[in-house]
Amino acid sequence: MPDVDIRPLGSSPAIVSTLSEILVEVVAHGGSVSFMHPLAPEAAWAFWDGALAAAGRGERVVLGAWDGEVLAGTVTLLLDCPPNQPHRAEIAKLMTRVSHRGRGVAAALMRKAEALAVQRGRTLLVLDTATEGGASGLYEDLGYVLAGTIPDYAFKPHGDLTGTMIYWKQVGPA
Numbered sequence: 434m435p436d437v438d439i440r441p442l443g444s445s446p447a448i449v450s451t452l453s454e455i456l457v458e459v460v461a462h463g464g465s466v467s468f469m470h471p472l473a474p475e476a477a478w479a480f481w482d483g484a485l486a487a488a489g490r491g492e493r494v495v496l497g498a499w500d501g502e503v504l505a506g507t508v509t510l511l512l513d514c515p516p517n518q519p520h521r522a523e524i525a526k527l528m529t530r531v532s533h534r535g536r537g538v539a540a541a542l543m544r545k546a547e548a549l550a551v552q553r554g555r556t557l558l559v560l561d562t563a564t565e566g567g568a569s570g571l572y573e574d575l576g577y578v579l580a581g582t583i584p585d586y587a588f589k590p591h592g593d594l595t596g597t598m599i600y601w602k603q604v605g606p607a
Protein backbone atom coordinates (compact mmCIF):
# COMPACT_ATOMS: atom_id res chain seq x y z
CA MET A 434 0.00 0.00 0.00
CA PRO A 435 1.32 3.50 -0.80
CA ASP A 436 1.85 5.90 2.06
CA VAL A 437 -1.05 8.20 1.18
CA ASP A 438 -4.01 9.41 3.18
CA ILE A 439 -7.23 9.20 1.15
CA ARG A 440 -10.17 11.41 2.10
CA PRO A 441 -13.06 13.31 0.50
CA LEU A 442 -12.20 16.80 -0.72
CA GLY A 443 -14.36 19.78 0.13
CA SER A 444 -14.53 22.98 -1.88
CA SER A 445 -11.98 25.69 -1.16
CA PRO A 446 -9.94 27.90 -3.51
CA ALA A 447 -6.77 25.98 -2.57
CA ILE A 448 -8.30 22.59 -3.35
CA VAL A 449 -9.86 23.77 -6.63
CA SER A 450 -6.52 25.28 -7.61
CA THR A 451 -4.54 22.10 -6.84
CA LEU A 452 -7.03 19.83 -8.63
CA SER A 453 -6.93 22.17 -11.63
CA GLU A 454 -3.12 22.01 -11.70
CA ILE A 455 -3.28 18.19 -11.70
CA LEU A 456 -5.92 18.14 -14.46
CA VAL A 457 -3.88 20.46 -16.70
CA GLU A 458 -0.76 18.31 -16.11
CA VAL A 459 -2.55 15.00 -16.73
CA VAL A 460 -4.10 16.29 -19.98
CA ALA A 461 -0.71 17.65 -21.14
CA HIS A 462 0.74 14.16 -20.58
CA GLY A 463 -1.93 12.58 -22.79
CA GLY A 464 -4.45 11.44 -20.17
CA SER A 465 -7.91 10.89 -21.66
CA VAL A 466 -10.08 12.59 -19.06
CA SER A 467 -12.56 14.46 -21.31
CA PHE A 468 -10.38 17.48 -22.13
CA MET A 469 -8.10 18.57 -24.98
CA HIS A 470 -4.53 19.87 -24.65
CA PRO A 471 -3.68 22.65 -23.97
CA LEU A 472 -6.27 22.91 -21.22
CA ALA A 473 -6.73 26.50 -20.05
CA PRO A 474 -6.36 26.81 -16.26
CA GLU A 475 -9.68 28.70 -16.17
CA ALA A 476 -11.47 25.76 -17.84
CA ALA A 477 -9.88 23.31 -15.39
CA TRP A 478 -10.91 25.60 -12.52
CA ALA A 479 -14.51 25.80 -13.80
CA PHE A 480 -14.67 22.01 -14.02
CA TRP A 481 -13.46 21.38 -10.45
CA ASP A 482 -15.42 24.28 -9.01
CA GLY A 483 -18.58 22.70 -10.45
CA ALA A 484 -17.53 19.19 -9.41
CA LEU A 485 -16.93 20.22 -5.80
CA ALA A 486 -20.21 22.14 -5.73
CA ALA A 487 -21.91 18.91 -6.83
CA ALA A 488 -20.02 17.09 -4.08
CA GLY A 489 -21.36 19.66 -1.62
CA ARG A 490 -24.88 18.72 -2.74
CA GLY A 491 -24.12 15.03 -2.14
CA GLU A 492 -24.28 14.17 -5.84
CA ARG A 493 -20.69 12.88 -5.93
CA VAL A 494 -17.65 12.31 -3.78
CA VAL A 495 -14.28 13.66 -4.91
CA LEU A 496 -11.54 11.72 -3.16
CA GLY A 497 -8.00 13.03 -2.76
CA ALA A 498 -4.85 11.01 -2.02
CA TRP A 499 -2.51 13.06 0.15
CA ASP A 500 1.21 12.46 0.35
CA GLY A 501 1.79 14.73 3.32
CA GLU A 502 0.80 18.20 2.08
CA VAL A 503 0.92 17.14 -1.59
CA LEU A 504 -2.25 16.06 -3.36
CA ALA A 505 -0.94 13.03 -5.27
CA GLY A 506 -4.12 11.92 -7.02
CA THR A 507 -7.89 11.96 -7.17
CA VAL A 508 -10.91 9.92 -8.19
CA THR A 509 -14.61 10.80 -8.31
CA LEU A 510 -17.53 8.61 -7.31
CA LEU A 511 -20.66 9.82 -9.15
CA LEU A 512 -23.76 9.05 -7.08
CA ASP A 513 -26.33 11.09 -8.99
CA CYS A 514 -27.98 8.27 -10.93
CA PRO A 515 -31.53 8.15 -12.35
CA PRO A 516 -34.37 7.11 -10.02
CA ASN A 517 -34.46 3.57 -11.45
CA GLN A 518 -30.74 3.02 -10.72
CA PRO A 519 -30.34 3.78 -7.00
CA HIS A 520 -27.97 0.83 -6.64
CA ARG A 521 -25.47 2.14 -9.23
CA ALA A 522 -22.57 4.60 -9.14
CA GLU A 523 -19.92 5.65 -11.63
CA ILE A 524 -16.19 6.04 -11.26
CA ALA A 525 -14.64 9.01 -13.07
CA LYS A 526 -11.61 11.27 -13.25
CA LEU A 527 -9.05 8.85 -11.84
CA MET A 528 -5.76 10.73 -12.02
CA THR A 529 -2.36 10.49 -10.40
CA ARG A 530 0.13 13.32 -10.52
CA VAL A 531 3.00 12.38 -12.84
CA SER A 532 5.53 12.60 -9.97
CA HIS A 533 3.57 10.01 -7.97
CA ARG A 534 2.78 7.38 -10.62
CA GLY A 535 3.63 3.71 -10.24
CA ARG A 536 3.34 3.73 -6.45
CA GLY A 537 -0.15 2.30 -6.11
CA VAL A 538 -1.91 5.65 -5.60
CA ALA A 539 -4.60 4.97 -8.24
CA ALA A 540 -5.25 1.44 -6.98
CA ALA A 541 -5.63 2.79 -3.42
CA LEU A 542 -8.02 5.51 -4.63
CA MET A 543 -10.11 2.92 -6.45
CA ARG A 544 -10.34 0.67 -3.39
CA LYS A 545 -11.43 3.60 -1.25
CA ALA A 546 -14.03 4.67 -3.84
CA GLU A 547 -15.41 1.12 -3.90
CA ALA A 548 -15.61 0.98 -0.10
CA LEU A 549 -17.43 4.31 -0.10
CA ALA A 550 -19.86 3.07 -2.77
CA VAL A 551 -20.68 0.03 -0.65
CA GLN A 552 -21.20 2.27 2.41
CA ARG A 553 -23.69 4.27 0.33
CA GLY A 554 -25.57 1.09 -0.60
CA ARG A 555 -24.31 0.95 -4.18
CA THR A 556 -23.78 -2.52 -5.60
CA LEU A 557 -22.93 -1.81 -9.25
CA LEU A 558 -20.06 0.36 -10.45
CA VAL A 559 -19.45 1.38 -14.05
CA LEU A 560 -16.60 3.27 -15.68
CA ASP A 561 -15.00 3.82 -19.04
CA THR A 562 -11.45 4.27 -20.21
CA ALA A 563 -9.71 5.05 -23.48
CA THR A 564 -8.62 2.14 -25.66
CA GLU A 565 -5.27 3.83 -26.25
CA GLY A 566 -3.41 5.21 -23.26
CA GLY A 567 -6.21 4.45 -20.80
CA ALA A 568 -6.06 2.36 -17.67
CA SER A 569 -7.80 -0.86 -18.73
CA GLY A 570 -5.08 -3.04 -17.18
CA LEU A 571 -5.49 -1.39 -13.82
CA TYR A 572 -9.28 -1.81 -13.87
CA GLU A 573 -9.05 -5.45 -14.94
CA ASP A 574 -6.58 -6.12 -12.11
CA LEU A 575 -9.21 -4.68 -9.76
CA GLY A 576 -11.88 -7.08 -11.08
CA TYR A 577 -13.76 -4.85 -13.52
CA VAL A 578 -15.44 -6.71 -16.38
CA LEU A 579 -15.28 -5.37 -19.93
CA ALA A 580 -18.79 -4.85 -21.29
CA GLY A 581 -17.54 -3.75 -24.70
CA THR A 582 -15.60 -1.26 -26.76
CA ILE A 583 -16.94 1.65 -28.78
CA PRO A 584 -14.58 2.66 -31.60
CA ASP A 585 -13.61 6.26 -32.34
CA TYR A 586 -15.43 7.52 -29.26
CA ALA A 587 -13.38 10.60 -28.37
CA PHE A 588 -10.31 12.58 -29.28
CA LYS A 589 -7.12 12.05 -27.31
CA PRO A 590 -5.79 15.27 -25.70
CA HIS A 591 -3.26 15.77 -28.49
CA GLY A 592 -5.59 14.73 -31.33
CA ASP A 593 -6.54 11.45 -33.08
CA LEU A 594 -9.64 9.50 -32.22
CA THR A 595 -9.56 6.62 -29.78
CA GLY A 596 -12.14 4.08 -28.69
CA THR A 597 -13.63 3.73 -25.24
CA MET A 598 -13.86 0.57 -23.16
CA ILE A 599 -16.83 0.24 -20.83
CA TYR A 600 -16.38 -1.71 -17.60
CA TRP A 601 -18.60 -2.83 -14.72
CA LYS A 602 -18.12 -4.45 -11.34
CA GLN A 603 -20.51 -5.68 -8.68
CA VAL A 604 -19.48 -4.65 -5.18
CA GLY A 605 -20.74 -5.22 -1.67
CA PRO A 606 -23.00 -8.04 -0.51
CA ALA A 607 -23.97 -10.54 -3.22
Ligand SMILES: CC(C)(COP(=O)(O)OP(=O)(O)OC[C@H]1O[C@@H](n2cnc3c(N)ncnc32)[C@H](O)[C@@H]1OP(=O)(O)O)[C@@H](O)C(=O)NCCC(=O)NCCS
Pocket residue numbers: 459463464465466506526527528529530533534535536537538539540541561562563566567568569570571574
Ligand atom coordinates in the same frame (compact mmCIF):
# COMPACT_ATOMS: atom_id res chain seq x y z
C1 LIG B 1 -3.94 5.61 -14.91
C2 LIG B 1 -3.32 6.29 -13.70
C3 LIG B 1 -4.41 6.89 -12.84
C4 LIG B 1 -2.56 5.22 -12.88
O1 LIG B 1 -2.05 5.85 -11.72
P1 LIG B 1 -0.92 5.18 -10.79
O2 LIG B 1 -1.08 5.80 -9.43
O3 LIG B 1 0.38 5.29 -11.43
O4 LIG B 1 -1.37 3.65 -10.76
P2 LIG B 1 -0.96 2.58 -9.68
O5 LIG B 1 0.47 2.81 -9.28
O6 LIG B 1 -1.96 2.54 -8.59
O7 LIG B 1 -1.05 1.25 -10.50
C5 LIG B 1 -1.73 0.14 -9.99
C6 LIG B 1 -1.57 -1.02 -10.97
O8 LIG B 1 -2.13 -0.69 -12.22
C7 LIG B 1 -1.17 -0.77 -13.24
N1 LIG B 1 -1.37 0.37 -14.14
C8 LIG B 1 -1.23 1.66 -13.82
N2 LIG B 1 -1.53 2.43 -14.88
C9 LIG B 1 -1.84 1.58 -15.87
C10 LIG B 1 -2.22 1.76 -17.20
N3 LIG B 1 -2.35 2.98 -17.75
N4 LIG B 1 -2.49 0.67 -17.95
C11 LIG B 1 -2.37 -0.55 -17.41
N5 LIG B 1 -2.01 -0.80 -16.14
C12 LIG B 1 -1.75 0.26 -15.39
C13 LIG B 1 0.16 -0.67 -12.56
O9 LIG B 1 1.17 -1.32 -13.29
C14 LIG B 1 -0.10 -1.34 -11.24
O10 LIG B 1 -0.02 -2.73 -11.40
P3 LIG B 1 0.78 -3.61 -10.31
O11 LIG B 1 0.03 -3.39 -9.01
O12 LIG B 1 0.66 -4.98 -10.85
O13 LIG B 1 2.14 -3.03 -10.29
C15 LIG B 1 -2.29 7.38 -14.13
O14 LIG B 1 -1.37 6.83 -15.03
C16 LIG B 1 -2.96 8.59 -14.75
O15 LIG B 1 -3.30 9.54 -14.06
N6 LIG B 1 -3.12 8.55 -16.09
C17 LIG B 1 -3.76 9.64 -16.82
C18 LIG B 1 -5.25 9.73 -16.57
C19 LIG B 1 -5.97 8.46 -16.93
O16 LIG B 1 -5.74 7.86 -17.96
N7 LIG B 1 -6.88 8.06 -16.01
C20 LIG B 1 -7.73 6.95 -16.24
C21 LIG B 1 -8.87 7.46 -17.02
S1 LIG B 1 -10.22 6.37 -17.01
